[in-house]
Amino acid sequence: MPTPPPLLTAPELERSAVVANNTMNRERGLAGVNSYARELGLSPLAHLSSRPAAPSWLDLCSGEGRALREAAAVLPADAVLTGVDLVGPLxxxxxxxxxxxxxxxxxxxxxxxxxxxxxxxxxxHYVGDQLGLLARAASWLAPDGLLLAHFDPESVRLADGSAAGRAVVAALRAAGFRYSARHHRIGLEGGRDVRLPFRYLGADPGAGPNYTGQPAVGSYYSPGPETNP
Incomplete structure (x- = not known):
């Protein structure tokens, strides 16, 4: 049985070298080789352009916000485009x-x-309470809104260090999420209240590289009270 490492709180984690990743989404645009469309398997611009009025997009961990800026140049003037990032544009x-x-x-x-x-x-990959953020983000969707994110079940562990990915994916699917193991993408259609049967314990910034080849964070949970959005 693996030995769990010392776990950090959210403020401690965000001060770690792994989370202060200044390359995240710094150059990624809307379309092309290094783009949101390629990474998400969906064109944000096409999706937003199909909205009847005032399209709105929230991009979490948005980096320089290049994709949002490119979208603003094409979408109607009443579009609402919000980027949230720990560091923000450099x-x-x-x-x-x-x-x-x-x-x-x-x-x-x-x-x-x-x-x-x-x-x-x-x-x-750089958020400690990944499940908590997914649950909260589900409540930020419009009734017919769409959530798309990358998620690595291998990064989720139980208190004793054992793998929790299979149980977590099953719980997410039961809550209405869909998950593609091939693309490491998770999605949800329609805003809702999501509760997941895991209690967040803390994070390990020394978990090592994930499927992207870059250092990532390990998220630790115990079965327990459901997470609240």
Whole structure:
């Protein structure tokens, strides 16, 4: 049985070198080789353009917000495009009126509205309470909104260090999420209250590389009171 490492709280984790990853979504645009469309298997622009009015997109762990800026240049003026990132844009370029760039922890921040599209491109790899964020994000969706994120079940462990991925994926699917093991993508259609039967314990920033080849965070849980959004 593996020995669990010392676990960090959210503030401690966010000060670690692994989470302060300045390359996350810094150059990724809307379309092309290094793009949101390729990573998500869906064009955010096409999805938002299909909305009848005032399309809205929340991008968690948005980095420089390049994709949001590109979308703002094409979508209607009343579009609402919100990016949340722990570090925020490193290059101080004024954002278009439709784009709101928020520097905050996605583990603590909460929006005041719902969104047609919520994305998190490879951002969950650096979040301690991944399940808690997924549950909260489900409540941020419009009734017919779409959530898309990358998720690695191998990063989720029980208190004793044993793997919890299979049980976690089963619980997520029971709550309405769909998961593609091939693409490491998780999705949800329609905003809702999600409760998952795991209690968050803390995170390990020394978990090592995940399927992306980059160092990632290990998230530890115990079966217990359901997570609340």
């Amino acid at each position: 290059v101080p370029i004024p954002a278009p009126p439709a784009v709101e760039e928020i520097i905050a922890s996605v583990s603590a921040w909460t929006p005041t509205r719902t969104y047609d599209l919520v994305t998190c491109v490879h951002g969950l």
